[in-house]
Amino acid sequence: MGANINHHYQEVKESYLFAEIAKRIRTWQENNPEIKDKLIRMGIGDVTLPLPKTVVDALASASMEMGKSESFHGYGPEQGYDFLREKILNYYKNFSVDLELEEIFISDGAKSDLGNILDLFAPGSVALVPDPVYPVYVDTNIMLGNKVIFAHSGEENGFLPMPPKGEKVDLIYLCSPNNPTGAVYDHEGLKAWVNYAKENDAVIFFDAAYECFVEGNLPHSIYEIPGAKECAIEFCSFSKKAGFTGTRCGYTVVPKALIRGGQSLQKMWLRRQTTKFNGVSYIVQRGAEAVFTEAGEKEIQGNISYYKENAKIIMETLDALSIYYTGGKNSPYIWLKCPKGMSSWEFFDFLLEKGQVVGTPGAGFGDAGEGFFRLTAFSTKEKTKEAMERIKKLLEV
Amino acid sequence: MGANINHHYQEVKESYLFAEIAKRIRTWQENNPEIKDKLIRMGIGDVTLPLPKTVVDALASASMEMGKSESFHGYGPEQGYDFLREKILNYYKNFSVDLELEEIFISDGAKSDLGNILDLFAPGSVALVPDPVYPVYVDTNIMLGNKVIFAHSGEENGFLPMPPKGEKVDLIYLCSPNNPTGAVYDHEGLKAWVNYAKENDAVIFFDAAYECFVEGNLPHSIYEIPGAKECAIEFCSFSKKAGFTGTRCGYTVVPKALIRGGQSLQKMWLRRQTTKFNGVSYIVQRGAEAVFTEAGEKEIQGNISYYKENAKIIMETLDALSIYYTGGKNSPYIWLKCPKGMSSWEFFDFLLEKGQVVGTPGAGFGDAGEGFFRLTAFSTKEKTKEAMERIKKLLEV
Numbered sequence: 001m002g003a004n005i006n007h008h009y010q011e012v013k014e015s016y017l018f019a020e021i022a023k024r025i026r027t028w029q030e031n032n033p034e035i036k037d038k039l040i041r042m043g044i045g046d047v048t049l050p051l052p053k054t055v056v057d058a059l060a061s062a063s064m065e066m067g068k069s070e071s072f073h074g075y076g077p078e079q080g081y082d083f084l085r086e087k088i089l090n091y092y093k094n095f096s097v098d099l100e101l102e103e104i105f106i107s108d109g110a111k112s113d114l115g116n117i118l119d120l121f122a123p124g125s126v127a128l129v130p131d132p133v134y135p136v137y138v139d140t141n142i143m144l145g146n147k148v149i150f151a152h153s154g155e156e157n158g159f160l161p162m163p164p165k166g167e168k169v170d171l172i173y174l175c176s177p178n179n180p181t182g183a184v185y186d187h188e189g190l191k192a193w194v195n196y197a198k199e200n201d202a203v204i205f206f207d208a209a210y211e212c213f214v215e216g217n218l219p220h221s222i223y224e225i226p227g228a229k230e231c232a233i234e235f236c237s238f239s240k241k242a243g244f245t246g247t248r249c250g251y252t253v254v255p256k257a258l259i260r261g262g263q264s265l266q267k268m269w270l271r272r273q274t275t276k277f278n279g280v281s282y283i284v285q286r287g288a289e290a291v292f293t294e295a296g297e298k299e300i301q302g303n304i305s306y307y308k309e310n311a312k313i314i315m316e317t318l319d320a321l322s323i324y325y326t327g328g329k330n331s332p333y334i335w336l337k338c339p340k341g342m343s344s345w346e347f348f349d350f351l352l353e354k355g356q357v358v359g360t361p362g363a364g365f366g367d368a369g370e371g372f373f374r375l376t377a378f379s380t381k382e383k384t385k386e387a388m389e390r391i392k393k394l395l396e397v
Numbered sequence: 398m399g400a401n402i403n404h405h406y407q408e409v410k411e412s413y414l415f416a417e418i419a420k421r422i423r424t425w426q427e428n429n430p431e432i433k434d435k436l437i438r439m440g441i442g443d444v445t446l447p448l449p450k451t452v453v454d455a456l457a458s459a460s461m462e463m464g465k466s467e468s469f470h471g472y473g474p475e476q477g478y479d480f481l482r483e484k485i486l487n488y489y490k491n492f493s494v495d496l497e498l499e500e501i502f503i504s505d506g507a508k509s510d511l512g513n514i515l516d517l518f519a520p521g522s523v524a525l526v527p528d529p530v531y532p533v534y535v536d537t538n539i540m541l542g543n544k545v546i547f548a549h550s551g552e553e554n555g556f557l558p559m560p561p562k563g564e565k566v567d568l569i570y571l572c573s574p575n576n577p578t579g580a581v582y583d584h585e586g587l588k589a590w591v592n593y594a595k596e597n598d599a600v601i602f603f604d605a606a607y608e609c610f611v612e613g614n615l616p617h618s619i620y621e622i623p624g625a626k627e628c629a630i631e632f633c634s635f636s637k638k639a640g641f642t643g644t645r646c647g648y649t650v651v652p653k654a655l656i657r658g659g660q661s662l663q664k665m666w667l668r669r670q671t672t673k674f675n676g677v678s679y680i681v682q683r684g685a686e687a688v689f690t691e692a693g694e695k696e697i698q699g700n701i702s703y704y705k706e707n708a709k710i711i712m713e714t715l716d717a718l719s720i721y722y723t724g725g726k727n728s729p730y731i732w733l734k735c736p737k738g739m740s741s742w743e744f745f746d747f748l749l750e751k752g753q754v755v756g757t758p759g760a761g762f763g764d765a766g767e768g769f770f771r772l773t774a775f776s777t778k779e780k781t782k783e784a785m786e787r788i789k790k791l792l793e794v
Contacts, residue, residue, distance in 0.1 A: 002597050002657070003598060006518055006520075007666075009665050026733070050463060051463040052464075059456075063457040066448040067453035075642045122404070123520065125401060140670045168399075170399060203400040246472060246473050247678050247679065265402070272406075276509060277508065283644065284681070370754045
């Protein structure tokens with residue numbers, strides 16, 4: 001009798017990845033006090049450059065507005081202010097994607113919406129998740145008692161898994177550019193997924209959090225694929241684009257053409273958000289709006305270029321060492337094959353002890369990550385250079 | 398085959414309350430263009446005074462911090478920064494409630510957490526909800542396929558329902574001071590609920606969003622009742638306390654002593670938040686912190702006093718007219734019995750047409766709200782006075 005808990009929470013595996021990394025660094029530092037300051041962190045998954053001035057000015061100015069009767073803002077629309085939704089709508093036109101304002105929902109970040117979107121689906125759904133992968137796709141499904149199937153990726157498919165043959169799934173997670181592998185689907189690759197989703201009446205959750213790093217003719221949005229509006233929800237964020245990891249703003253696109261069980265998912269999501277959410281801070285939305293001004297765009301491109309330069313330094317080092325990797329070009333992540341047949345954790349210890357460089361063991365992102373390693377472009381240029389020189393010395397034949 | 402939607406969304410009733418109010422006002426304005434500017438809105442559920450200067454300064458200053466490398470903040474703790482949690486912990490000491498830091502979770506508002514908390518419980522739970530009530534308690538349960546039972550309130554219990562006899566429930570919603578009735582439980586009342594919850598192994602969701610309006614010896618927190626930590630989760634917000642309805646910040650207390658099915662709900666909620674949430678904006682948390690400074694508290698008390706003055710003007714008018722009401726004293730809401738046996742909507746039309754005053758029909762908050770009407774203290778003093786003078790004239794014998 002009494003309140004019954006959701007027992008699926010006990011089925012979620014505790015992730016010890018970052019705790020284990022911290023522990024090994026601590027132990028190493030204790031044993032090597034004389035060189036402990038030489039440590040360079042190349043596993044950072046967070047941005048490090050400050051917010052662009054244009055954004056800061058907009059945030060400060062919106063803060064001041066809130067202090068005056070005539071410009072104070074109380075409850076805003078749960079789905080976000082039109083001033084920001086319009087900017088996002090226009091941004092999508094860069095990729096020849098036409099959206100309606102009502103299809104764009106402002107969120108406090110992709111992570112919240114990627115978890116909460118499952119509210120719209122029946123418990124017990126079957127979710128197809130790439131391996132290796134951002135852990136919350138798996139955990140949010142386990143918490144609901146959903147079944148998780150993995151789409152294996154590796155060198156054979158360039159860490160870009162393709163639809164399984166003969167297997168039926170309900171929900172499909174795609175992340176492109178991928179976290180942690182940095183691999184990016186081309187239009188053909190996404191088309192295969194859209195076709196598979198439509199054949200199976202499945203829904204794709206497309207995590208586009210790193211789209212701002214995409215170059216050339218590769219897709220930024222799944223809606224660049226014809227028919228995707230009938231089968232895909234897209235999640236995006238200002239976190240990596242504009243350094244909003246601590247400022248918190250993102251957006252989710254639920255197309256009106258997306259119908260399942262005779263119901264509009266756009267209407268269901270609106271209902272969900274108006275019932276369980278009260279919108280993003282007015283101040284933060286004004287900050288996000290500034291991202292799309294001419295000055296804001298310029299500053300943001302400057303920051304992205306800075307990270308891309310770092311990625312280039314890493315790629316050049318790996319190229320010189322003939323080490324296999326994905327990412328780097330269209331992503332802040334570089335996913336490399338551990339040299340000399342080392343396991344992910346063996347390479348972690350090797351780099352820490354011999355080079356005082358810290359990265360992230362690929363095995364922490366799923367079974368298919370074993371033997372791989374993630375470096376990120378979020379450190380400073382100086383530290384990135386120094387770390388790569390050390391790695392080069394360590395691994396040069 | 399394919400993605401199955403959560404069909405419970407179709408069972409949620411569309412609320413036409415505020416749409417219907419807007420429609421009737423529009424029609425009246427079209428038919429009465431010469432007096433349409435005389436309209437006074439006394440149904441506002443949102444704050445109207447701007448943010449206190451201390452808060453604005455903190456928001457602007459934190460915005461500036463984000464623009465500098467040395468003070469930039471990326472991902473913060475999902476459960477909130479300790480600088481804010483510590484302030485809340487100290488605030489609870491005013492009511493002789495001792496909390497631990499880990500029991501306090503910073504949220505983007507009470508609404509989000511009141512909805513998301515159901516993630517922790519098994520679907521099909523039985524929820525006991527007061528009638529009349531804030532509609533999202535009901536809707537969030539219907540969306541999950543939970544069973545909702547109502548605890549009827551009315552003049553006979555001063556709109557403070559007491560535990561049902563012989564009935565078993567899993568989840569209990571209490572809101573004190575109540576929205577929409579403004580009624581406040583005393584310690585004895587809450588004690589009866591705590592005892593009932595413990596006897597039934599149920600969990601109380603205590604919505605304390607209006608606690609800042611409480612005066613005298615009445616409880617601000619359910620944890621003022623011995624044993625409540627073993628059966629209650631408390632939700633609170635800066636929305637009404639400090640005018641944060643558009644700035645978005647709140648907090649949820651999940652005591653470590655709250656165990657169900659052998660599991661710590663505090664640990665489950667931490668797991669939920671770290672998986673499905675990325676914390677509240679650093680800037681907003683700095684703004685919320687300023688609420689607890691000496692200057693901030695003084696300004697906030699000034700604002701609350703302003704609203705309380707308005708409530709007093711409304712109460713004096715109703716007293717003079719011998720109209721039954723609850724609230725007003727410890728709440729920005731005044732819940733009155735419609736005069737002359739009018740229904741909620743009859744009184745709405747009567748006030749609009751004869752007095753050009755708009756309020757909220759009680760029937761919109763549940764069956765038990767029929768024949769009642771909600772006025773709020775969130776208008777200006779001048780308009781509140783004017784509205785009350787008109788009502789007095791209309792209803793005086």
